[in-house]
Amino acid sequence: MSLALGCVADDYTGASDLANTLTKAGLRTVQTIGIPADDLSLPEVDAVVVALKSRSIPAEQAVARSREAEAWLRGRGAGHILFKVCSTFDSTDAGNIGPVLDALREDAGEAIALVTPAFPETGRSVYQGHLFVGATPLNESPLKDHPLNPMRDSNLVRVLARQSRKPVGLIDVATVAQGADAVARRLDALAAEGNGGAIADAIFDSDLEVLGRAALARKVSVGASGLGLGLARALVAQGRGATDAAGSAVAGAVGGHAACLAGSCSQATLGQIEAAEAIMPVLRLDTEKLLDGDAEVEAALAWATERLASGPVLIASSASPDAVRALQGRHGTERAGHAIESALARIASALVARGVRRLVVAGGETSGAVVDHLGLRAFLVGPEIAAGVPVLRTAGAAEPMLLALKSGNFGGRDFFARALDLMP
Numbered sequence: 001m002s003l004a005l006g007c008v009a010d011d012y013t014g015a016s017d018l019a020n021t022l023t024k025a026g027l028r029t030v031q032t033i034g035i036p037a038d039d040l041s042l043p044e045v046d047a048v049v050v051a052l053k054s055r056s057i058p059a060e061q062a063v064a065r066s067r068e069a070e071a072w073l074r075g076r077g078a079g080h081i082l083f084k085v086c087s088t089f090d091s092t093d094a095g096n097i098g099p100v101l102d103a104l105r106e107d108a109g110e111a112i113a114l115v116t117p118a119f120p121e122t123g124r125s126v127y128q129g130h131l132f133v134g135a136t137p138l139n140e141s142p143l144k145d146h147p148l149n150p151m152r153d154s155n156l157v158r159v160l161a162r163q164s165r166k167p168v169g170l171i172d173v174a175t176v177a178q179g180a181d182a183v184a185r186r187l188d189a190l191a192a193e194g195n196g197g198a199i200a201d202a203i204f205d206s207d208l209e210v211l212g213r214a215a216l217a218r219k220v221s222v223g224a225s226g227l228g229l230g231l232a233r234a235l236v237a238q239g240r241g242a243t244d245a246a247g248s249a250v251a252g253a254v255g256g257h258a259a260c261l262a263g264s265c266s267q268a269t270l271g272q273i274e275a276a277e278a279i280m281p282v283l284r285l286d287t288e289k290l291l292d293g294d295a296e297v298e299a300a301l302a303w304a305t306e307r308l309a310s311g312p313v314l315i316a317s318s319a320s321p322d323a324v325r326a327l328q329g330r331h332g333t334e335r336a337g338h339a340i341e342s343a344l345a346r347i348a349s350a351l352v353a354r355g356v357r358r359l360v361v362a363g364g365e366t367s368g369a370v371v372d373h374l375g376l377r378a379f380l381v382g383p384e385i386a387a388g389v390p391v392l393r394t395a396g397a398a399e400p401m402l403l404a405l406k407s408g409n410f411g412g413r414d415f416f417a418r419a420l421d422l423m424p
């Protein structure tokens, strides 16, 4: 295996989002769950996205796991490593974007790394270093209420500098408009001034193509799927792409029952759950009881077992920002988050034991907990359900499954219906 591109993603939905983008851009791509064991046979691919559940763990653990993944990818020929983070830069002042960037940059022997979370396809743009979600600055968007990483500063130069060992500079839109050579010169100048990272403006895909070309001249970059698009287009232009059709790797139905699990409390997911009530049974979990033992999980499984044979069901812990804050106030943010992720993961395993082979999961941390509990090892990329969300087919599993791991903020109101239509 001689990879054109290696990617380390800090959550599982983000990994599938990136794998989707790379596949659509012409790179044969596989998503692995952590570093794959030697016995896992992977298809011939141009890119591997190693998915880690490292966005919200202690920084030193995130650094160690990211460096292991980087070494595995470079050992398979990857000349460039993209550290895939959230397009809304989900992180806290404790990290982990800054600490991981510092480590990967130093491992690569680079003085500076280009950083941009812009992803125009989903309305993420960066202007003068400020991140916008649509027309709304990040700190005024629903991301300010994220249960684990509330984003309260749209100025990413400030945000990243607070997490990094070295200062952070800006590559503004005027420089990007001048092309890849101008970006390269700006990176060199910022490095000479002692900066270790540079937030790059990007509003359109054409900006990301410029940034992809400039980034590819170095060994490491940090960004969301927009930068992935730029890197992929630069690699395909160099003749490193695939010729076979994207998504063909997952042809064929898997059958079996279908279920949806939602742990995301994003505004988008709350609306999608509401819309799903019109087309399938929806169970809203009592999160207070969920934190108080197994009774709520057992009740949810009894509810689902009565309904699975008749069609898809949806089980959700998702709640409004006020309800989330109230639960966190009573039980602590970390305990509430981990306990609910764990409960949804146990529900997922029990549903698979009851014949579910088509599973839609809403939420990045939630998807990580579910996929880990199911022991899934890798995914092939299928058709796109919504921007940033593909159908995934398990690779290396005893029985094939189809999954959709939906980033909290992605997808339209009819997402659950569209996903199930594409997961026969």
Ligand SMILES: Nc1ncnc2c1ncn2[C@@H]1O[C@H](COP(=O)(O)OP(=O)(O)O)[C@@H](O)[C@H]1O
Pocket: 146, 147, 148, 263, 264, 265, 266, 287, 317, 318, 319, 323, 324, 325, 327, 328, 336, 337, 338, 339, 340, 341, 362, 363, 364, 365, 366, 367, 406, 407, 408, 409
């Ligand atoms: N009702 C709730 N109250 C508090 N926290 C919740 C609730 N439901 C889910 N959570 C937690 O919120 C976090 C959602 O994160 P994640 O799954 O990554 O969603 P997103 O993709 O929207 O960021 C998880 O830790 C999850 O366990």
Ligand SMILES: O=C(O)[C@@H](O)C(=O)COP(=O)(O)O
Pocket: 011, 013, 014, 015, 017, 018, 085, 086, 087, 088, 119, 224, 225, 363, 364, 365, 388, 406, 407, 408, 409
């Ligand atoms: O880049 C993005 O926005 C997504 O790929 C992503 O990482 C979202 O994270 P979650 O909302 O936690 O799924």
